[in-house]
Amino acid sequence: MRAILCREPFALERVERPEPVAGAGEVLVRMRRVGLCGTDYHIFAGNQPFLSYPRVMGHELAGEIAAVPIGSSLTVGQRVTINPYLACGTCIACRKGKPNCCTRIAVLGVHTDGGMQDVIAVPERAVIAADDLTLEQAAMVEFLAIGAHAVARAALSPGERVLVAGAGPIGIAVALFARLDGAQVTIIDTRASRLAYARDRLGFDDVVTVDDGIRDALSSRTDGDFFDGVFDATGNIHAMRAGLNYVANGGRYVLVSVVPDDLIFADPEFHRRETTLIASRNALSSDFERVLAAIRSGDIPTDALHTHSVAADDLPGDMSRLIAEADHVLKAIVTF
Missing domain, CATH: 3.40.50.720 (NAD(P)-binding Rossmann-like Domain)
Known part of the structure; x- marks a missing residue:
């Protein structure tokens, strides 16, 4: 399985990794699109305050279900986006209904490896059905939720x-x-x-x-x-x-x-x-729901937001170019 690894600032490379195995309550998602945002550019440049290297980036995610646990409401092949803010569920913030600022939060692509890989294992509760969205739209849900x-x-x-x-x-x-x-x-x-x-x-x-x-x-x-x-x-x-x-x-x-x-x-x-x-930190499930409704109603001009596409294999060579051309790049999306 291929992954795009940031070993240190300004060092992106394609690496081969074993395909993940889903744990209890986890879903395997085959990645199809990953949006790039300021966090990814800051990781690449070495000035993201919450990260240690090496790290597989990617938290604006769209993919298709590859495997589900028995009894899941999700189905293999289903198009999904992912809420990348993995909260503990028990800390004071979680108890207050604010898992976006969980004291032990693990954000995909920042605190733990993210979606710049062929397949990712994530808790089923983090997976959001997006059957009626395009893959590009599904990859833009997270940044819009911010x-x-x-x-x-x-x-x-x-x-x-x-x-x-x-x-x-x-x-x-x-x-x-x-x-x-x-x-x-x-x-x-x-x-x-x-x-x-x-x-x-x-x-x-x-x-x-x-x-x-x-x-x-x-x-x-x-x-x-x-x-x-x-x-x-x-x-x-x-x-x-x-x-x-x-x-x-x-x-x-x-x-x-x-x-x-x-x-x-x-x-x-x-x-x-x-x-x-x-x-304002991260986003809540209610924010994801509002974004999905706004995209479905046509209130968000997603075609105008998506300005650039890049193939995953080309990203290590193209990342610096995207940063250099930032004045003309609104939303770049990586294709897997």
Whole structure:
């Protein structure tokens, strides 16, 4: 069985491994598509804070059932996606219904080997039927669930002003679900090409390039009030620190990005706004369900989100190219 292994930063290689054997309560899934996201690029570059090498990456997964335990409701050959957040089920977070931040969480492709391999064994509870989705759509469910979860955390009301910092896949996912919740969405980024794509292909009319005049530009758009909800999806500590400046008094600041650094705010500014600071980590089953419903209803333009495809055997040579061309890559999907 082939797998794509990241041995150390900037070192992807194809390796041969024994085919996995399903344990009690586990399903074997033959991988067909694996989406690439910022986490994978950070793993490749060596700046993902929760990972140790070597690691088989891949947590945006679509495949077909290869084997099931006796009595399973799943069937061999069935198309599925996978919830990659494997929780313990007993810790304080799990007991509170928040397995996305389980104290012993094992995220496929980060804490444990993921889906960049021909076959993977996963708990049956992590497998989600996706018969009526294309394989490409099924591979995009997880990253969209990240955005849906962040928006749910903010508890937006229709008509509220929302700022999304970062027009990469996660930022776009946030923007899509904020728009579905009736918010007025503004997107900012340093990359004009990504903003143009969000405007021209995804219908976000209010996009602003980050420069020295960004605060004045955002102030003028909101009559000086700024935004009821600000979401950071930049993965950049400097942008995360600056985001507080764009939160309206009484507003919410939702941090979707994770970086290996200290996040510091000016306390007077934080208190003056009585800011609600919210971390958003991973996603819940309810977020996956919302994404599936939105894809099925046509509310998510999945064809426009999927911009690049790469064969699994070509990925070790193509990963650096995809990162170098990040301004023009929204969602790349690996084909097995």
